[in-house]
Amino acid sequence: MEINSVKLNNFRNYAAGEINFLPGVNFIVGQNAQGKTNLLESIYLVSVGKSPKNSKDKQIIKFGEERARVEIVFNTLAGRKNISIILDKQNKKFIKINNLNILKLTELVGNLSVVYFSPDELKLVKEVPEDRRNFLDISISQFDKVYLYNLIKYNKILKQRNTILKGNFSYNSKVEQLSLFTPQLISTAADIILTRLKFVEKLTPIAKDIHTQITQTETLDISYSYTLPNTSETSNLKQLVVDDLTKQFASILDKEIELGYTCLGPHRDDLIFKINNLDCRQFCSQGQQRTVALVLKLSLMEVIKKEIKEYPILLLDDVLSELDDSRQNRLLNFCTNYQTLITCTALPQTDINYNKISISNGKIV
Ligand SMILES: Nc1ncnc2c1ncn2[C@@H]1O[C@H](COP(=O)(O)OP(=O)(O)OP(=O)(O)O)[C@@H](O)[C@H]1O
Ligand SMILES: [Mg+2]
Structure with missing residues (x-):
């Protein structure tokens, strides 16, 4: 382009x-x-x-x-x-x-x-998980419209679910209302998580390679905070994630009702960057963090190129x-x-x- x-x-x-x-x-x-x-x-x-x-x-x-x-x-x-x-x-x-x-x-x-980098983008490595989720969301949305629609749908259901959790209803009424919204939330959450995992899987080897070329000495690792359940079954990944999230949501139901908000899901997930096995956010110098942020953007150029066939x-x-x-x-x-x-x-x-x-x-x- x-x-x-x-x-x-x-x-x-x-x-x-x-x-x-x-x-x-x-x-x-x-x-x-x-x-x-x-x-x-x-x-x-x-x-x-x-x-x-x-x-x-x-x-x-x-x-x-x-x-x-x-x-x-x-x-x-x-x-x-x-x-x-x-x-x-x-x-x-x-x-x-x-x-x-x-x-x-x-x-x-x-x-x-476009892929945009400014000194502000250091926040991608240094600051809160929301900045990294934004990176994922804006990056993937550039080539995957379904992901963008899923995000919009997820945020809508999340808002409704939080309204119930926060609302002035009895415990039983909350449980009943949540039983309608939680499965919808989980289904969309699974789509979002799987798309993010696929993106990270594509981005990581490219980023590792560019990072080595630029630093010459350091090794970068990237992971997403949600790990797929251990299984040999790979044909229906979505069902796997849905089952896993359903279990996790059931186990925190009382906690969520007490706190009044949704504690689990892609709106809470994070990307983790490590250099030579050390967590970038906590242990890396400013220069190392800046290099990682820049490398992520250069790698994103390559991932998007693969998806849309042009840079x-x-x-x-x-x-x-x-x-x-x-x-x-x-x-x-x-x-x-x-x-x-x-x-x-x-x-x-x-x-x-x-x-x-x-x-x-x-x-x-
Ligand atoms: N709405 C606006 N109307 C008119 N001028 C504005 C408006 N918003 C910002 N500016 C002015 O635009 C100028 C140029 O800003 P810009 O950030 O593009 O500078 P720059 O060339 O990138 O400078 P630097 O090298 O410091 O980064 C600033 O002086 C700012 O005050
Ligand atoms: Mg400027």
């Missing part, structure tokens, strides 16, 4: 302008606070439907203006596509794909496929300043395999071919 152009109107500090990109590596160069991150944010918005910084839509509109617009023209294996998004002050979003209005965000996801676009915000020269060069060599947009305050020393885009005060110079 390749972006040809990004047109911005009243988007953050951009009044109006069009930026053209070339295949391969594109450096977006500029001093601090000129609009480099804002440009990547506009691309992420068109890919996922929201800001990577979790900003509210109206915060994206240029100060003093009524609406922001971004339009991206890009090439895919299926031909050239055009997506535009208008955000207005009332937090309304108007999205068009190839000039046709779409009404649901689920229709947007999966069109322009997504790699967006790297501020990544070079944090790496030593040899790691920078090894990273840049990976980046030549696909279209990569990298922001930096100064061009790095490199032998690779690249396109340079200079940004100053929300304008191309």
Whole structure:
């Protein structure tokens, strides 16, 4: 996949302008606070439907203006596509794909496929499990719509189940109501867990390999917190997980009623990263954690490529300043395999071919 152009109107500090990109590596160069991150944010918005910084839509509109617009023209294996998004002050979003209005965000996801890395992504390794579940959910949703629909369904049932657990009902009434919702929750949970396990199984060998290439000395391991029950039966994995979760839910029923929320399921699961057998979150240096986060994104490029038969676009915000020269060069060599947009305050020393885009005060110079 390749972006040809990004047109911005009243988007953050951009009044109006069009930026053209070339295949391969594109450096977006500029001093601090000129609009480099804002440009990547506009691309992420068109890919996922929201800001990577979790900003509210109206915060994206240029100060003093009524609406922001971004339009991206890009090439895919299926031909050239055009997506535009208008955000207005009332937090309304108007999205068009190839000039046709779409009404649901689920229709947007999966069109322009991107993998995004910023210094903030360190949270993927360092912070709470929710950040890692978000990584799984956003990554898988880019190529698996069924997974996205299952997630939406799961969250709906989860909310209903929690309302019962928290509600002002007798113990017996709660048990009776839960007996309707728990099997539905478990069935969707099993689908989500199995898809995540399959994804982790694909991601892990690629990540281990890239990690060794970049660090040269360390060994990375990745696992998902749910382990399949031990069995020789592999034909009906879903039933296996359903049976297992049914047992687990039965054993914690009283605890859940006492606590008033659902204690088990994919909304509580986690990914675990280890370097040389040590848990990354607790024992690894900042540099090691940053490298793992970056390796995960590079591996994700390969997993998505396998799924959709073409590479997504790699967006790297501020990544070079944090790496030593040899790691920078090894990273840049990976980046030549696909279209990569990298922001930096100064061009790095490199032998690779690249396109340079200079940004100053929300304008191309
Ligand atoms: N809604 C908005 N309207 C106008 N300007 C905005 C809006 N939101 C943010 N800005 C401004 O956009 C400017 C550029 O921000 P951006 O994060 O893109 O800078 P950058 O080039 O990535 O800088 P750095 O090198 O420090 O990361 C900031 O000075 C910020 O104040
Ligand atoms: Mg920035």
